[in-house]
Amino acid sequence: MKPTFSSPSSSPKQNLLSSWRKVTKPISLVLLGGGIALGGNYLINSPQIVASPLNDSEVAQSSNSPFRSSVAQSSPDIVPQNFVTNVVNTVGSSVVRINASRTVETRLPEAFDDPYFRRFFGSQMPNMPDTQVQRGTGSGFIVSSDGLVLTNAHVIDGADKVTVTLKDGRTIAGEVMGTDPVTDMAVVKIEATELPAVVFGNSDTLQIGEWAIAIGNPLGLDNTVTTGIVSATGRSSSQVGVGDKRIDFIQTDAAINPGNSGGPLLNSKGEVIGINTAIIQNAQGLGFAIPINTAKNIAEQLIASGKVDHPFLGIRMTSLTPEIKAELQNRQNFAFDSDSGVVIVEVVPNSPAARAGLRAGDVIEEIDGKKIKTADEVQRAVEQIAVGEQLPMKLNRQGRNLALDVKVGILPSQTS
Known part of the structure; x- marks a missing residue:
């Protein structure tokens, strides 16, 4: 804005206009400065400056392995405000529900088998079947287009029957290729083709404070999404309270509940960085995941031989x-x-x-x-x-x- 000068020959109206412009100039500068300050404060406090969302051109697939990793980024990019939505839309169809059932013998208390007891209470004895079916549910995710699914070993522990329900509603019988209780890993195979597979990140380069997104079926609520951050890395099994496992866990404050087990933990680019597996009873904001680099190594052994030699x-x-x-x-x-x-x-x-x-x-x-x-x-x-x-x-x-x-x-x- 060019400054306005008044001459002695100016009219009163022109003098008034000139005075008004002089007054409004500093006010405009103040308003402009305030706008910049507010905009800067929004950018600083807005949680949007993170790595870029999943880009198909950045994905590389190995011909010898079902596991894929994206090309490393030299520097993070600014992502749109709905980056979580982008991740869910990209990866959500790769997350599955796993239903497992097993038949167990029904055992009555020893007193019920006592002849003296039966003599007096025979008519009131409960009529219980010899066997009963126990059912459980968990989560998993597709790692290859021909139907390989990763989940937790405890999700399908002792199961006689395993089925996998896809996001499109199809339920397909699953074959357990192998389980490893020591790392709580399992691989299930379903007969299907052209399935949407996840992309793997690198859990060795995780930074505390980066975004973490969990997708799974907690408490029977399918396709539930929760968000948080990576709270810590390298948590030993003894620290988590599962001393019989051999894993250094990722800790996250993304909500993880029963039924989330086996589902993916994702970064802001939609890459899998862990497998949700454990919660500490009565704790809040504490969930744990198996690092995906460890999981891939175990899964490849299970696919090859059905077991892991530790x-x-x-x-x-x-x-x-x-x-x-x-x-x-x-x-x-x-x-x-x-x-x-x-x-x-x-x-x-x-x-x-x-x-x-x-x-x-x-x-x-x-x-x-x-x-x-x-x-x-x-x-x-x-x-x-x-x-x-x-x-x-x-x-x-x-x-x-x-x-x-x-x-x-x-x-x-x-x-x-």
């Missing part, structure tokens, strides 16, 4: 703390020269650890040249080595330093 040492252990040290010294007369490391509490008979000469009371200080401080670190080191290979360890046995090599065995199945 490495096994055969020890019970705990991280050595001053409190644990004092308790073991008092209760089991263990003598410790170390104040840190992992103490072996028990060695399983005829296990690889027993054959290598490990004993209860030994303190593991190093594995494969790396210092060890926690039991979780021992578990991770064992998981990273192949069955049949030697695992070098340095121990402290009542003040004596020992170096032993343990030939890693196969984790016995739960049935054995």
Whole structure:
């Protein structure tokens, strides 16, 4: 706006107009500045500046594997306001409902079989069938167009019959290709073609605070979508309260409820970053997922052979703390020269650890040249080595330093 100058020869009307323009100029600048400030504040506080939505041109598919990954982005892009809707519209048809049923024997209390009891109460005895059918439901997602579905092992545990219901309403019989209770993973095959398959992200590069979207069938409510963030990564199974599993979980505050198990956890681009699997009872805003990189590795083994061979040492252990040290010294007369490391509490008979000469009371200080401080670190080191290979360890046995090599065995199945 050009400034207005008044001349002595100007009329009163022109002078008034000139004065009004002088007054309105600073007011306009103030309003413009306020608008910029408000706009900037909206952009800063609006949760829209995240990675770009799924783009078909960014997707690469391997010819040797049903698992696909998108091309890594050099920098995040600004996504539209409805990026969650875009993700749901893209991935929602790949999420399925899994129904499992099993037939179990009906067992009456022993007192009901007592002849004396039946003599007096025979007419009032309940007429119960010899068997009953137990049913459960969970979630899963399609990973290949020819009908491979990933879910949790506990969703189909012990099932005699498994069916998969697609988003379009079709219900198809499922064949269990394999389950792995140690990582709570399972693969189901359905006879169908041209199915919409998910795209996989990279769970090793997750950042705390990035978007997390869960899709599943919680509490029987099909196609439910919840959102949140990645709250933490690398949560050990002992921290989550499932010590019999061998997983480092993703933690999210996206709502996860019974029935979500086996469904996908997605990033803002619609890539699967985890498999929803666990909740802590009575907790709020705490859900856990299996990292998709771990899940893919397990799934490929299940597809190839129907099972997974996990490495096994055969020890019970705990991280050595001053409190644990004092308790073991008092209760089991263990003598410790170390104040840190992992103490072996028990060695399983005829296990690889027993054959290598490990004993209860030994303190593991190093594995494969790396210092060890926690039991979780021992578990991770064992998981990273192949069955049949030697695992070098340095121990402290009542003040004596020992170096032993343990030939890693196969984790016995739960049935054995």
